[in-house]
Amino acid sequence: MSTRYSYAKVRRRNESAWLLPNDGTRTNHALRRDMRTYADGDEVDLVIVGAGAGGSVLTQRLARAGWRIVCLDAGPFWDPDKDWSSDERGAHVLYWTEPRLIGGSDPVPLGSNNSGRGVGGSMVHYAGYVPRLHPSDFATYTNNGVGADWPISYGELRTSYEDIEAELPVAGQDWPWGDPHSYDHHAHPVGGNGEVFLRGAKALGVQARVGPVAIPNGRFGNRSHCIYRGFCLQGCKVNAKASPLITHVPDALAHGAEIRANCHVSRIHVDPRTNRATGVTYLRDGVEHLQRAKAVVVAGYSIETPRLMLLSATDAHPDGLGNDHDQLGRYLMVQGAPQTAGRFAEEIRMFKAPPPEVTSEQFYEDDPGKPYRRGFSIQNVSPLPITWAEHVSAQGHWGKDLRELMSDYVHWATLGALCEFLPLPQNRVTLAEEKDRHGLPVAHFSYSQCDNDKLLLKAAQGVMEDLLKAAGAEQVMTITRNAHLVGGARMARTAESGVVDSEHRVFGVDRLYVADGSVLPTQGSANPALTIMALAARLADKMIAHGRAA
Numbered sequence: 001m002s003t004r005y006s007y008a009k010v011r012r013r014n015e016s017a018w019l020l021p022n023d024g025t026r027t028n029h030a031l032r033r034d035m036r037t038y039a040d041g042d043e044v045d046l047v048i049v050g051a052g053a054g055g056s057v058l059t060q061r062l063a064r065a066g067w068r069i070v071c072l073d074a075g076p077f078w079d080p081d082k083d084w085s086s087d088e089r090g091a092h093v094l095y096w097t098e099p100r101l102i103g104g105s106d107p108v109p110l111g112s113n114n115s116g117r118g119v120g121g122s123m124v125h126y127a128g129y130v131p132r133l134h135p136s137d138f139a140t141y142t143n144n145g146v147g148a149d150w151p152i153s154y155g156e157l158r159t160s161y162e163d164i165e166a167e168l169p170v171a172g173q174d175w176p177w178g179d180p181h182s183y184d185h186h187a188h189p190v191g192g193n194g195e196v197f198l199r200g201a202k203a204l205g206v207q208a209r210v211g212p213v214a215i216p217n218g219r220f221g222n223r224s225h226c227i228y229r230g231f232c233l234q235g236c237k238v239n240a241k242a243s244p245l246i247t248h249v250p251d252a253l254a255h256g257a258e259i260r261a262n263c264h265v266s267r268i269h270v271d272p273r274t275n276r277a278t279g280v281t282y283l284r285d286g287v288e289h290l291q292r293a294k295a296v297v298v299a300g301y302s303i304e305t306p307r308l309m310l311l312s313a314t315d316a317h318p319d320g321l322g323n324d325h326d327q328l329g330r331y332l333m334v335q336g337a338p339q340t341a342g343r344f345a346e347e348i349r350m351f352k353a354p355p356p357e358v359t360s361e362q363f364y365e366d367d368p369g370k371p372y373r374r375g376f377s378i379q380n381v382s383p384l385p386i387t388w389a390e391h392v393s394a395q396g397h398w399g400k401d402l403r404e405l406m407s408d409y410v411h412w413a414t415l416g417a418l419c420e421f422l423p424l425p426q427n428r429v430t431l432a433e434e435k436d437r438h439g440l441p442v443a444h445f446s447y448s449q450c451d452n453d454k455l456l457l458k459a460a461q462g463v464m465e466d467l468l469k470a471a472g473a474e475q476v477m478t479i480t481r482n483a484h485l486v487g488g489a490r491m492a493r494t495a496e497s498g499v500v501d502s503e504h505r506v507f508g509v510d511r512l513y514v515a516d517g518s519v520l521p522t523q524g525s526a527n528p529a530l531t532i533m534a535l536a537a538r539l540a541d542k543m544i545a546h547g548r549a550a
């Protein structure tokens with residue numbers, strides 16, 4: 001571990017890893033049983049919608065500062081021992097599978113690959129890659145003529161990045177790209193898939209690094225070390241992979257927050273007299289409740305956050321909260337995530353390690369010599385058999401062909417790219433006519449790629465195929481897919497160009513905030529969870545400095 005942080009310093013800020021049991025079980029049941037609870041009629045300091053990456057960090061930070069917090073999540077309070085299995089099919093309970101409609105010229109399928117539900121949010125079943133954004137991501141419009149400029153700079157997030165990296169904690173080699181930095185935990189040993197990446201990179205002179213992954217290398221507090229069984233996306237059964245369920249929720253409960261599971265928020269209330277957010281309506285077991293609060297934070301992720309704000313329209317805000325200038329739901333982004341598999345004569349067994357292994361950010365920055373703006377990163381991905389079947393069948397293999405490729409699984413290695421698709425106004429969430437089981441209009445998500453997006457996909461595919469061939473692949477197979485969702489309630493300098501200001505306050509409504517991935521104006525080629533958590537930690541600092549609403 002580096003000298004930058006000691007465990008004692010992390011523990012003084014966030015004791016979660018030490019609040020977990022160390023008797024071979026994974027959940028501190030006493031902490032949940034004895035958590036402080038509030039009545040709906042109690043006016044708490046803050047109600048937070050969503051206990052995912054953004055909502056959990058904010059809950060933990062503000063509970064520590066003595067705020068009275070209720071955090072509502074539509075999904076369950078997971079218990080890794082009881083609810084999760086080392087089984088791709090069994091993990092389907094983790095995904096947000098409520099109905100949503102999709103459209104546009106490149107519709108984005110929504111489901112297991114996009115969002116989670118329940119306490120811990122999507123990070124419960126995320127892959128665990130946690131790179132930072134680069135400083136350039138905060139000013140792509142000024143520097144490259146595309147995308148958008150953030151109202152804050154990278155420098156304003158640096159300390160929060162360091163804090164969250166120490167709390168997850170992150171393991172990886174020294175990072176040469178963006179703002180060069182090191183990690184508190186040394187990189188993990190790589191498996192067969194990682195070795196292929198490193199071999200191909202060396203042969204081509206491409207820089208690659210092991211990490212950065214939110215899995216401690218060794219024990220951390222009472223969290224077990226990683227057992228390299230490869231089921232990170234199915235919910236880590238041993239509590240090695242970080243998610244807010246184990247990295248921030250225990251400390252939040254220990255400091256008096258109430259995290260209320262299975263509560264679907266259907267409306268944000270705004271007092272027409274004061275124009276202040278005053279609480280939320282939520283549904284539990286089909287029964288409507290009202291939680292009063294002095295302020296409201298929405299952290300339901302990029303589709304559900306704009307949807308809830310659209311559903312909360314009032315006479316004063318007839319098009320939805322934060323939508324007085326027709327910005328809500330717009331500039332929603334996915335990353336183009338083509339995936340290339342290569343066949344090797346020897347056995348690779350790509351499942352035998354966490355899927356996050358090796359990364360290259362050599363192609364991340366804008367290169368004026370290229371026909372496209374901005375760039376992409378490349379990482380190992382390790383599809384398990386069902387996801388592998390999806391990869392192979394997406395290539396048109398079926399019947400005997402498909403069976404042969406499935407039984408050949410152990411010979412394949414896989415790389416995935418993250419291409420920086422641009423924020424475009426027409427890529428947007430609106431409300432559909434169709435209703436969900438609560439009778440609420442579902443989200444319609446329209447997505448169309450621009451020419452720059454398509455050029456990036458092609459370039460990333462070329463690099464991945466070259467890497468695998470240079471590592472000795474006899475055959476390569478690429479499919480096109482998407483990853484991650486960010487934007488939809490973006491941060492901006494003015495209400496005419498976004499939904500929240502630099503301190504996450506929704507334009508046009510007092511005491512209403514957004515604290516999740518929807519606020520990102522651009523996405524770089526980095527996986528988003530670390531940035532979402534760092535932004536929430538920064539927001540908590542601002543809110544604590546301003547003090548609680550009277």
Ligand SMILES: Cc1cc2nc3c(=O)[nH]c(=O)nc-3n(C[C@H](O)[C@H](O)[C@H](O)COP(=O)(O)OP(=O)(O)OC[C@H]3O[C@@H](n4cnc5c(N)ncnc54)[C@H](O)[C@@H]3O)c2cc1C
Pocket residue numbers: 049050051052053054055072073074075112113114115116117118119120121122123125126127128129130131233263264265266299300301302304305308356484485515516517518527528529530532
């Ligand atoms: C398969 C997969 C792999 C991924 N891999 C990576 C990775 O390797 N690295 C990375 O950085 N990112 C990864 N991600 C993305 C990452 O998990 C998300 O970007 C991040 O968790 C989003 O944070 P958030 O706070 O915006 O939302 P979430 O973490 O999704 O939290 C939102 C929460 O809000 C709740 N909610 C929504 N609507 C309501 C409502 N109306 N009422 C009450 N509760 C509500 C949901 O139940 C959910 O718990 C991955 C995602 C997936 C699906």
